[in-house]
Amino acid sequence: MSMIVRRLSRAATAGLVAAAALTAAAHSAEAADTLGSAAAGQGRYFGTAVAASHLGEADYAATLDREFSSVTPENEMKWDATEPSRGTFTFTSADRIVDHAQSQGMDVRGHTLVWHSQLPSWVSPLGASDLRTAMNDHIKGLMGHYKGEIHSWDVVNEAFQDGGSGARRSSPFQDKLGDGFIEEAFRTARAADPAAKLCYNDYNTDGVNAKSNAVYAMVKDFKSRGVPIDCVGFQSHFNSNSPVPSDYRQNLQRFADLGVDVQITELDIEGSGSAQAADYTKVVQACLAVDRCTGMTVWGVTDKYSWRSSGTPLLFDGNYDEKPAYDAVLTALGGSGDPGDPGDPGDGTASCTATYTRTADWNSGYNGQVTITAGGEPISSWTATVTLPAQQSVSALWNGTPSLSGNVMTVRPSWNGALAAGESTGFGFTVAKNGSDAAPTVGTCTAS
Numbered sequence: 001m002s003m004i005v006r007r008l009s010r011a012a013t014a015g016l017v018a019a020a021a022l023t024a025a026a027h028s029a030e031a032a033d034t035l036g037s038a039a040a041g042q043g044r045y046f047g048t049a050v051a052a053s054h055l056g057e058a059d060y061a062a063t064l065d066r067e068f069s070s071v072t073p074e075n076e077m078k079w080d081a082t083e084p085s086r087g088t089f090t091f092t093s094a095d096r097i098v099d100h101a102q103s104q105g106m107d108v109r110g111h112t113l114v115w116h117s118q119l120p121s122w123v124s125p126l127g128a129s130d131l132r133t134a135m136n137d138h139i140k141g142l143m144g145h146y147k148g149e150i151h152s153w154d155v156v157n158e159a160f161q162d163g164g165s166g167a168r169r170s171s172p173f174q175d176k177l178g179d180g181f182i183e184e185a186f187r188t189a190r191a192a193d194p195a196a197k198l199c200y201n202d203y204n205t206d207g208v209n210a211k212s213n214a215v216y217a218m219v220k221d222f223k224s225r226g227v228p229i230d231c232v233g234f235q236s237h238f239n240s241n242s243p244v245p246s247d248y249r250q251n252l253q254r255f256a257d258l259g260v261d262v263q264i265t266e267l268d269i270e271g272s273g274s275a276q277a278a279d280y281t282k283v284v285q286a287c288l289a290v291d292r293c294t295g296m297t298v299w300g301v302t303d304k305y306s307w308r309s310s311g312t313p314l315l316f317d318g319n320y321d322e323k324p325a326y327d328a329v330l331t332a333l334g335g336s337g338d339p340g341d342p343g344d345p346g347d348g349t350a351s352c353t354a355t356y357t358r359t360a361d362w363n364s365g366y367n368g369q370v371t372i373t374a375g376g377e378p379i380s381s382w383t384a385t386v387t388l389p390a391q392q393s394v395s396a397l398w399n400g401t402p403s404l405s406g407n408v409m410t411v412r413p414s415w416n417g418a419l420a421a422g423e424s425t426g427f428g429f430t431v432a433k434n435g436s437d438a439a440p441t442v443g444t445c446t447a448s
């Protein structure tokens, strides 16, 4: 579909979108205690990166729609996705995300207009003059298509080198157009969609260091010369090699003091359990402590689709269960931290269930089997009770340690106490019917 046609059709459907957004807002007002609603209570958005290819997965969409108030297309608005050959724009996947977000009343962050990575192959060979034209045409084409629909755009992404020099990163734009390409991109972006907030976005700039100092100097210079910049994005990809900096809040604040908004744009923290939760708390608290920190975006909904494929850096696990990090974020946002039902992953409560089946049956007796399954947390031991009908008696028991009191048999593990979350074990027993064929009753399973 051509850019022009699609742009007109986006405008024509705006009324429908607005109506749907109102409905979604009404729903979310009823649903307390989500990341989005808790953040809204603090005057912030809480967003996530989204991949169009996962929107058809029911649990993915349900988690996204319930919890988040802003989305960032993870790859679908990048140059290779939107202008794979010069002057031919393709918006199908990005439109899918934007349409979905709007139908749920969510805002959209645009990511990203000018970046050295995920460039289609036709860009790099261009000469300087042609490259300048291509850059500006790309900004105009992409921003024009979504004019009025994007709350913040990452106009330029990752233009500074890592390390101590504070230098610009080598890229076709830097190498051929020089330092001025960033300023030019921001000026073109302002004209293309005056309503969008224009951000510079980078990583390893989260604390005070040579790289963030260089970005700081650029933003200060832009502000002093009236170059249109509204916000700075701090990607915030953290792990043990790159932990949450102790001066994170201070760094956000010094940028805010230049007169720009700050946003946490791609947050993820490798780890698990309470340590990961504590790190997430630090990040949320830092943002909330800075008035101009307008929102946070985590870089994905579920661990199973994270770009850090070997890590577990997000708030929902691969089954879309809330992790301790989720509860920590919700609590830090002032939401009434959901303690969860016993057995929910991340609730810290050891739990188990016991289910009974008769596995063999003959005239004078039967064999029973009780299956013990751990809840959402690992357990180290379990106890289950089996109450036999009055006439019956147990003649054998295996894979468990019984103690008898009248017709109530309390069974504890023999070798099989420790279970991972969701893992099962069981014990079996042989019963003499003594004239009664009734089934035993299995009581509540308790775990520690």
Ligand code: G3I
Pocket (backbone or CB within 6 Å): 074, 075, 117, 118, 203, 235, 266, 307
């Ligand atoms: O879609 C194709 C698929 O068809 C193909 O079979 C497969 C084979 O490799 O590749 C798939 O594309 C991958 C794409 O993600 C979608 O999954 C690309 O190879 C892969 O390179 C791409 O990675 C993205 C990465 O940016 C590229 O630089 C990640 O999803 C995305 O999370 C990541 O996001 C970046 C931000 O844009 C900027 N900041 C850092 C952040 C993390 O690296």
